Amino acid sequence: MDISSVLQGGYQHSLSRSWQSRRALTKSMFMYPIFITDDPDASVPIPSLPGQRRWGVNKLKEFLGPLVEKGLESVILFGVPLNCVKDTRGTPADDTQGPVILAIKKLRELFPSLYIAADVCLCEYTDHGHCGLLHPDGTIDTAPSVERIAEVAVNYAKAGVHCVAPSDMMDGRIKAIKRGLIDAGFGNKVTLMSYSAKFASGLYGPFRDAAGSAPSFGDRKCYQLPPGAKGLARRAIQRDTTEGADIIMVKPALPYLDIISDAAQLAPDHPLACYQVSGEFAMIHAGAAAGVYNLRAMAFETVESMVRAGATLILSYFTPEFLEWL
């Protein structure tokens, strides 16, 4: 056999196998998405997301305390308002007594070392379930949408969040949020993580169950990206870096590894996040339950593929498991 044919000598030991990764997985790469509802004592299982619950602020200590002990370093909050009055502009999004703002304050107090991000969107809070404000014909009215989303982001910053993460996909919102943060005195205090390449995916179903954020009519295809849109994704990533995003995100993750890889090349100087979304998580669980593969092995394989593609931060419902496994 030719010398150049022989590779196996290089990875015959578990340690030398670990050296084959450019970057090793660490606990700090994982950000845990959590659902906060407006019943302060809630601890309600979400059937379509195995092991995940909707939590009330009074339960955060018992929920997250053990995870922080195991090395949890960051969470991203999603508000699930079940009792508020929703309207056309998503007024409850930044209600000072709403679940997200109360949870930010509570978590800052309970866990001073925990990094707290908050998803910023209007769809959980609008009566029509869309991510922005609408024209009478049901299309997005961009300017007031962006203004409102920036206002919500600034109010989360005022509550003490470390990172705001707009997921709405409205044109121009990164620039507006960054300007808003700077003008309110948070330019050097709050990170802006953009859901830059967020695709109109079939993998969001369990999340919509969990967050109650399905649109009441139509879909989100006029603002989320078409699955085949590599070029649009690249343009969105480049736009958001120039508009002031501190972190670029690709969502979902596994079917879009090429986009993660593109983002790593287009924005090499930014941290790069990807979101292993609810449907990816549910799919891995379902496959494992059906005996197709081992859950842990597949969880590792999927997140390792994301890191290999260039991700430096992974939003995943597997975070509690990885705190045990790593």
Ligand SMILES: [Zn+2]
């Ligand atoms: Zn939304």
